[in-house]
Amino acid sequence: MLLEMNVRLRRGNFVLNSQLALDDTNTGLFGKTGAGKSTILGLIAGTIQPQSGRIVLDGKLLFDSRKGIMMPREQRPISAVFQTDITRSTESVYGTLTSAFNRTFAPRRLKLEFLIEILELEAILDCPLIQLSANERKRVTLARALLKSPRLLLLDETFASLGENYRSQLLPLLRRSQDELDLPILYASQSLGEILELTEQLIVMDKGQVLRSGSIGEIAKHTGVLRHLGVRQVDNIIPVTVICHDPSAGTTLAHCNGLHLALRIRPELPVNSQCKVVIRANDVALSRTYMTGISIQNQAKGRICALIDNNDSILVQIDCGWTILAEITRGACQQMALTEGQEVYCLIKTQAIIYLADLDILPHQRIVSYGNNYYYLALENAAANE
Ligand SMILES: Nc1ncnc2c1ncn2[C@@H]1O[C@H](COP(=O)(O)OP(=O)(O)OP(=O)(O)O)[C@@H](O)[C@H]1O
Numbered sequence: 001m002l003l004e005m006n007v008r009l010r011r012g013n014f015v016l017n018s019q020l021a022l023d024d025t026n027t028g029l030f031g032k033t034g035a036g037k038s039t040i041l042g043l044i045a046g047t048i049q050p051q052s053g054r055i056v057l058d059g060k061l062l063f064d065s066r067k068g069i070m071m072p073r074e075q076r077p078i079s080a081v082f083q084t085d086i087t088r089s090t091e092s093v094y095g096t097l098t099s100a101f102n103r104t105f106a107p108r109r110l111k112l113e114f115l116i117e118i119l120e121l122e123a124i125l126d127c128p129l130i131q132l133s134a135n136e137r138k139r140v141t142l143a144r145a146l147l148k149s150p151r152l153l154l155l156d157e158t159f160a161s162l163g164e165n166y167r168s169q170l171l172p173l174l175r176r177s178q179d180e181l182d183l184p185i186l187y188a189s190q191s192l193g194e195i196l197e198l199t200e201q202l203i204v205m206d207k208g209q210v211l212r213s214g215s216i217g218e219i220a221k222h223t224g225v226l227r228h229l230g231v232r233q234v235d236n237i238i239p240v241t242v243i244c245h246d247p248s249a250g251t252t253l254a255h256c257n258g259l260h261l262a263l264r265i266r267p268e269l270p271v272n273s274q275c276k277v278v279i280r281a282n283d284v285a286l287s288r289t290y291m292t293g294i295s296i297q298n299q300a301k302g303r304i305c306a307l308i309d310n311n312d313s314i315l316v317q318i319d320c321g322w323t324i325l326a327e328i329t330r331g332a333c334q335q336m337a338l339t340e341g342q343e344v345y346c347l348i349k350t351q352a353i354i355y356l357a358d359l360d361i362l363p364h365q366r367i368v369s370y371g372n373n374y375y376y377l378a379l380e381n382a383a384a385n386e
Contacts, residue, residue, distance in 0.1 A: 007053030028195030079145030258321020
C-alpha cells in the first residue's frame with residue numbers, strides 16, 4: 001500500500017473522520033463541494049495537521065498523534081497543486097523551476113525542457129511569479145510539482161482550471177504517469193467525468209467521510225451511488241470483432257466474447273477488425289423468454305449477476321459473455337420478478353447500437369419528430385426550435 005491514512009480533524013462545524021488507502025495507481029477523490037476533498041489533500045501534503053490519527057506513506061510516518069510525529073511539508077516526498085496556490089514571489093519562472101528541479105526527491109523522471117514545451121512556459125520564463133495570470137501560475141505550479149519527482153502527486157481540480165488545450169496534452173502524460181514515471185496521482189474533483197478521464201479508481205467522499213472506494217464498476221453496484229456521483233445516463237461500451245457483413249439484411253455481424261450482435265451495416269470494416277460500439281442502458285429491454293414475431297434483431301441470452309438500485313430505476317447487470325447493463329423501471333423489475341442468477345434475454349435494436357467512432361459527429365445532427373413532419377436540425381438550432 002502506498003498511503004494509509006486514518007485521521008480525525010475538526011474545523012469549526014466540519015468534522016473529518018476518514019480512513020483511506022491508496023495503492024500505486026492513479027485515484028480520483030470525488031465529492032460534492034464541502035465534502036472535504038481539499039482537506040484530505042492538505043492533510044497528506046502537510047499543510048493541515050489533524051487532531052489525531054496516523055498517515056503513512058511508503059512505510060514512513062508522515063503523521064502520528066500518539067508518537068507526536070508531524071513531518072514538515074517540505075520533507076514529504078509529495079507534490080501538490082492546490083486550487084489556491086498563490087505564489088506572491090518575485091522569483092522568475094525559470095528560477096522557481098530550476099530550484100524545484102534541483103530539490104528533486106528521487107531520480108529525475110521528467111526533463112525541464114519537456115515540461116516547458118508541453119506547458120508552453122517558454123514565453124514567460126523570465127517573468128516574476130507575481131506577474132503571472134492565474135492560468136500561467138497554475139501551469140508553473142504543475143511543472144514545479146512534476147519536476148520534484150515526488151512519490152505522490154496531489155491535484156485539486158487542476159484540469160478544469162487549466163483549460164482544454166493543456167488538458168488534451170497533459171492528460172495522456174498524467175494517465176501514463178503511474179507506469180512510466182512511477183508517480184501515482186490523487187486527483188480531487190467534483191466532476192466524475194473529469195476523474196474518469198484520468199482513472200477508474202475512485203474514493204467517494206461525503207461530509208468528511210469516505211463513503212466508498214474501489215473501481216467505478218464496483219462502486220456503482222451500491223444503491224444510490226450512481227445518483228450521488230451525478231450519473232444520469234449509463235452506456236455500455238463494447239469492443240467487438242467484425243464477423244461478416246450481410247447486405248441483404250443490412251447488418252454487420254460482430255461478437256465480443258460470447259456476445260453476438262447485429263449492427264448497422266458497415267461494409268468498409270474488414271472482417272476480424274475491431275471497433276467499439278455503444279448501447280445506452282435504457283435502450284436494452286429484457287425478456288424471460290426468446291421472442292418470436294418481433295423486429296428486434298438482437299436477443300442476447302445471459303444471466304443476471306446484479307440488480308443495482310438506481311433510485312427511480314433498476315440497473316440490471318447481465319453476463320452475456322460480455323457484461324451488459326440494462327436500465328428498466330422498478331415496476332418492470334417487480335413484474336418480471338427478476339432475481340440474481342436468472343437467465344434473461346437482452347433485446348437490443350440494431351439501430352440502437354452506435355459505433356463509438358460516430359459519436360463525435362452524431363450530436364451535430366439529429367432528427368426531431370413533431371408527429372407528421374421530420375426535421376433535420378443542427379444541434380445549436382435544435383433547442384431554439386423545440
Ligand atoms: N480554515 C478552515 N476553517 C474552518 N472550516 C474550514 C476551513 N477550511 C475549510 N473548512 C470547511 O471544511 C469543509 C470541507 O472543505 P474542503 O475545502 O475540504 O471541501 P471540498 O470537498 O474540497 O470542496 P470544494 O470542492 O468546494 O473545493 C467545508 O465545510 C469548509 O467550509
